[in-house]
Amino acid sequence: MAKNISRREFIATAGATAGFAALASMGLYSGWGSNDSDTNSDQLDSKELNCDVLVIGSGMAGLFAAVKAHDAGAKTIMVSKGRLGSSGQTPFAKGIFEFGAQKSNVTLDEFVKQVSESALGTNNPIYTRQMAEHSKARVGELREWGFFDSPLYNKSFNRPIKDRNIPVVERVTITHLIKENGKIAGAAGFSIDAKKIYFFNAKSVILCTGAGGFKPNGFPINDLTHDGTIMAYDIGAKVTGKEWNDGHPGRSINPAACYDGWGDMFEQKPNTTSVSIRHDLGVDMNYMAYQQGNPIKMGHPGEMNNVTLEGGPKRPVLQGSGMESEKRPGGKRPPKGKGAPPGMGGTPVGGSSAGMAIHKSEGLVPINDRCESNIPGLYAAGDALGSYMAGAIYTQIGSSLAGSAVQGGVAGEAAATYASGVKQLELSVDKKKELKDKIFAPLSRDAGYSPAWVTQTLQGIMIPNFVLYIKKANLMQAALAYIEELRDHHMPLLRASDLHELRLAHETANMIVSAEMKLKASLMRTESRCSHYRLDYPETDNDNWQAWINIYKGKDGSMKFEKQAFDSVRRS
């Protein structure tokens, strides 16, 4: 390509000829953002930062976690592998639920009751209520910061952060949480711009790391790989919600083009939504494709209800006001807009959000209503917290973004309170050395497996609709055998040739662990409910399964599972 010749080289030559070489050699370019391919470990830089509260992630939950922790008096730092307001799913979420903004005949109690009905009891009503209760205040703050004035969120997110002088460390991938004496002590990660390791000594950590998937095509979550969940699991945190599925379809033409698949939605300014409770499956389309083949018969939204098909995922008969039965999954769909969501324009294909559960259903198990995990000092908010705010199905439109804002705020205040009562723990030299070796190990491997190949293999195992959407025991067992192979043989041999690939290597490892969790939890839940559909157990089993599945790491390092009854939720 003609463009590839260096303009600077040309200028240097032309400049010299014309006698203006000095201009060309001004060299104002600082080298920022260039990828240093030199991976010599001797040249490793390290940076250590101290704070009361470390917020990991810079989406909607991270924003409010940082702001509220700071306002509660904590010295707060935000770290993100992306950019403020431009990473994770936040940049693409355009509807935010505001309860009580308009005159509505639905009271708070009724709202919570209706969500619980639609969610078949899978929701945690404490978090459902908390979201609705605080949504108006958070939306008000966002409005003040100019959130609703632009389709891009970096500027409005920066306003409260800059006003408060909260340091934001961007393009640093956190790979490890650090626990000392049973309590959280900080986190470690690396910069993707220069070979540099980051240690954060923190009294409290809030994971605002979002959810994740298998880097699927057609949904903008390719930077989300359950990093927070897996890091927390590794140090003993309990994780939940891995059997639920987000069933967004994509388009058959250019299925990887998220922007095109969502019509003009990415270009819209955000808007508020009001009460409208649904039961959006998505998994039903997978069932239709499974039974009938492709292309699936459907016209415009809602029409699919009329296609008769034996069996398949059921939706509850909903009563009460404000309930719709529109078939389209749409936790993020704004109320207005001309653009069609994925699959609505042209022939749909499945798996555009493969690997992701319903918003707020998967993530760390909260031990109370303060977004606190079972590890003292470790909090999570938004999609990184398995709060079951909406249950295991999409219920209230726009509540995903509102929930992230609300939980970010709650977690921020709780973490600041916790941090004020504990002492900073110093990281030992040995610990730092150990982490450094672990983090950079893929760079030092001469032979191994590239993260891109392992990811594609993982996608080939997990994305087909007969594995995680239309589930049955023998196929999940088969898939599990593959995943265990990836876990035991490929994960330890992931290699990276540069820092971009190093990030991919860590992300790939997280996806493999999440795949194992998803398969094992799905095998364990021997019933069908909400977005979890078993072909071999098509009925809802209320005798045995009015329970969530929690996952944790056993003393021997193996994955352990436990049931937690739906009605066992606690307040602090």
Next chain:
Amino acid sequence: MPINNISGCIGCGTCVSTCPTDVIRLNKDGKAEIKYPEDCQICHLCRMYCPTDAITITPEKTIPVIVSWG
């Protein structure tokens, strides 16, 4: 090519940090370059954030796409 072309780049680096999947880097000339096209999720954030509107994106992916049914 997901990101088809970058022309009129002033080297501000906004797209580099804006890209959720770290697809773009500045090259030795200080210009934005599509370094890891296979990781592009075609979300158009880089294009929308670019102050000189230098980025053109097409909907095709550089690698075969795995979907749930096809």
Next chain:
Amino acid sequence: MKNSIKNYNKWAAILLFFALPILIYVLSDFPRRSILKETISILTLGAFFVTMLQFFMSRAAKDKLKEHRMATVIKWHKVLGYIVAGILLLHPFLIIAPRFFEAGILPQDAFIELITTSTQGVILGIITWMLMLLIALTSIFRDKLGIRYKVWRMLHGILSITFITGAAFHVIELGRHINIPMLWLISVLSILAVALLLKLYFFKTSIKA
């Protein structure tokens, strides 16, 4: 004979400063954008080429233009000069103008980001923008400057050489429609333009004042 030389000059000017850039633009695989954006691009590109043409429509090229009425040439030089100066002074704002009509970063934010980027190309752009302003102002208010015409002419020439040198680098460094043919065309034309004026100053052969 006289007319044929005049025609020849005219056609050479049209070919070099108009047809050739348009041809390169049409034949190259530059991304085609909206009508508004392409119009702005062509306008700016055209303004830059006309700016280079200005050197050849001046007293510096007097010996080549002896068949033309110099007063007419200078009249055109002035008219074109004010038009292209206007376009080039507006050019930083024209870049961000389409953002008024589409989703994305706000035009004012884009502008701030643009002028606060400290890369070579941008800094050159800002310097040459100021030079352009200076050239335009010293031309409009020539009578009020209180300097002799010859001194003004010298000043105008020096400013122009500095401007076109910086602008050529700026265009090559940042131009949206720069490829190898365009790069050569701009380089050759701008070097010729500068050479023409330098010749005037150092070998005053063509000045018969």
